[in-house]
Amino acid sequence: MSTAPTEPSRQPTVLITGCSSGIGQALCRAFDAAGYRVLAGARREEDLTRLAASGWTPIRLDVNDDSAIDAAVDSLRTQLTGLDVLINNAGYGAMGPVLDFERDRLRAQFETNVLAPVALTRACLPLLSARQGCVINIGSVAGLLTSPFAGAYCASKAALHRLTEAMRMELDPLGIDVILVRPGAVASSFGQRALSEFHARLQPDSPWQPWQEAIDRRAISSERLKPTPADRLARQLVAAVARRRRPRLIRAGQGGVAVALAARWLPGALRERLLIRYFGLHKRN
Numbered sequence: 211m212s213t214a215p216t217e218p219s220r221q222p223t224v225l226i227t228g229c230s231s232g233i234g235q236a237l238c239r240a241f242d243a244a245g246y247r248v249l250a251g252a253r254r255e256e257d258l259t260r261l262a263a264s265g266w267t268p269i270r271l272d273v274n275d276d277s278a279i280d281a282a283v284d285s286l287r288t289q290l291t292g293l294d295v296l297i298n299n300a301g302y303g304a305m306g307p308v309l310d311f312e313r314d315r316l317r318a319q320f321e322t323n324v325l326a327p328v329a330l331t332r333a334c335l336p337l338l339s340a341r342q343g344c345v346i347n348i349g350s351v352a353g354l355l356t357s358p359f360a361g362a363y364c365a366s367k368a369a370l371h372r373l374t375e376a377m378r379m380e381l382d383p384l385g386i387d388v389i390l391v392r393p394g395a396v397a398s399s400f401g402q403r404a405l406s407e408f409h410a411r412l413q414p415d416s417p418w419q420p421w422q423e424a425i426d427r428r429a430i431s432s433e434r435l436k437p438t439p440a441d442r443l444a445r446q447l448v449a450a451v452a453r454r455r456r457p458r459l460i461r462a463g464q465g466g467v468a469v470a471l472a473a474r475w476l477p478g479a480l481r482e483r484l485l486i487r488y489f490g491l492h493k494r495n
């Protein structure tokens with residue numbers, strides 16, 4: 211007797227990571243409203259309960275945990291015949307001077323923002339192939355323009371952008387589209403979480419102690435820019451997925467275009483001088 215799963219109706223499915231707050235939660239609402247079955251990833255029990263109460267299928271998923279990825283995908287394979295959309299959204303911003311980062315903290319930033327999207331997409335590949343589905347990676351304009359005190363975060367998003375480009379070309383023959391989202395400022399818990407993570411890791415003997423206020427300012431920069439509502443970004447993604455020819459890149463979020471233009475057109479030396487001035491990083495005499 212066959213144990214292959216059967217789906218009563220051909221309702222499209224989306225798996226979204228990092229649904230406890232912010233953009234992830236807005237994506238759940240938007241894809242739900244568009245008729246998708248929403249598989250909402252989160253790692254804390256109370257978040258999973260809340261997601262289930264909203265009518266979405268909760269998926270226990272710490273994206274840094276390979277066994278959690280395997281368990282989640284194994285369970286999906288018993289329930290689904292395929293996956294239409296995978297959104298690698300979970301991520302965070304580790305802020306502070308690059309040389310204040312111990313190896314473990316730097317590694318953790320890359321584990322979540324860079325390695326996890328690859329690991330999860332790899333695990334979901336058979337399900338995505340079955341539907342000729344679509345992978346959406348949430349990058350950032352921070353991956354285009356490096357600012358002081360956000361080097362680890364900027365580098366992680368730049369790395370994700372490059373991996374996304376390679377995946378796009380490599381998944382093309384399998385009929386799977388890959389979209390990079392490159393947001394500017396979007397309203398979420400991102401800034402406050404970045405601030406708390408930085409304060410929890412403050413180095414008392416750091417040569418950059420005098421710049422703590424500037425680091426705080428960088429951590430919450432997305433809140434200071436009249437951020438775009440996360441629901442608006444989420445609706446933009448739903449519309450992009452519905453298009454017959456899906457875009458390779460989605461620009462969204464307050465300030466995103468200005469940052470992209472500055473990254474592209476301002477000469478590097480001028481850009482760095484402006485940032486040095488903005489963050490008060492002048493040479494001591």
Ligand SMILES: NC(=O)c1ccc[n+]([C@@H]2O[C@H](COP(=O)([O-])OP(=O)(O)OC[C@H]3O[C@@H](n4cnc5c(N)ncnc54)[C@H](OP(=O)(O)O)[C@@H]3O)[C@@H](O)[C@H]2O)c1
Pocket residue numbers: 227228229230231232233234252253254271272273274299300301302303322348349350351392393394395396397398399400401403432437463
């Ligand atoms: N907000 C912005 O201005 C902005 C701009 C550009 C890009 N982005 C990107 O957008 C994405 C979503 O961020 P957000 O703005 O919505 O911030 P957020 O409100 O802080 O949400 C981040 C989400 O990621 C989850 N997450 C972090 N590490 C995880 C892990 N190891 N396993 C599973 N989930 C994990 C968090 O879950 P927990 O609650 O369990 O920690 C939370 O659900 C991130 O990739 C971020 O880099 C945001």
